[in-house]
Amino acid sequence: MASAIETKVQELVAQHGYDAQILLDFVEFIQSQPKPRKNTQKPSNKKSTTKAKTSKKDLTVNELQAAVAAAFNCADVKALKKQEAFKLATDGRELNLRTREAWLILYREWVGVPENERHEEGPNCINGIDVLKNFRPWHVFGLNSKTATADDINSAFRKLAKQYHPDLGGDRLVFEQLQKMRDSILAFR
Incomplete structure (x- = not known):
């Protein structure tokens, strides 16, 4: 050698x-230099460049389905698919309910951020949340939904805008998502 x-x-x-x-x-x-340890995990098919700090296990399709069904007050997926509120929530969307990805999208929307996605890092992540995958404005802005005022919301947005605005080197998609988050929580104030 x-x-x-x-x-x-x-x-x-x-x-x-x-x-x-x-x-x-x-x-x-x-x-x-110390040699890096070999990664024994199987490669993932994730398109995102973010990574989780912790190695929490992914939810199974059955766990995702059960959680989404519970969010709609249904006992199981069969009852969920018959429920009008669920039909309305998924109407016009191209969700293939035979795939894990579709159930993961519904889980993020109706249940919350999966445990293995809560402490992510990367260019799309703010406060451990990938804003392009998870719509969680209160967490991203670092505010309490019960006590935050419109001024608090605007102040938090401006602070993040200084970092993520495209004119200042930020990602346009992340900035647009921040605007949507701000607008959505201000609409209910």
Whole structure:
């Protein structure tokens, strides 16, 4: 291995005129670093770039279905699909209720943020919540729904706007979601 490294260093010196000692020092630095532990988890198909701090387990389809059914005061999925309020809530939407993703969307809307998504980090995350997946304005703004005033809501929004506004380097989708959150909670004040 050492001879392969030395050969590559000599090749880089000849091709690019790099200093051989600097390259050898860099190799030594890299080799002195602790090796990362291998990830034993199966790769996920998540499209989001966020990651959870904790490794809570994902809810099963049955758990998601039971929670959504309970949110609509139904005993099971069969009764849920017959209920008018559920039909109204899902009418006109392209939800394939045979998939886990559809039930996860309904869970986020009607039950809450799944435990394994509560402490996420990433460019779309505010206060541990991915705002593009979960619509939780009170948590994102860090306010109490019972005591916050319209001024508190606007102040929290302005503070976040300074960080997430597209003109200041923020993501347009995140900023638009923050505006929707602000507007939705101000509408009920």
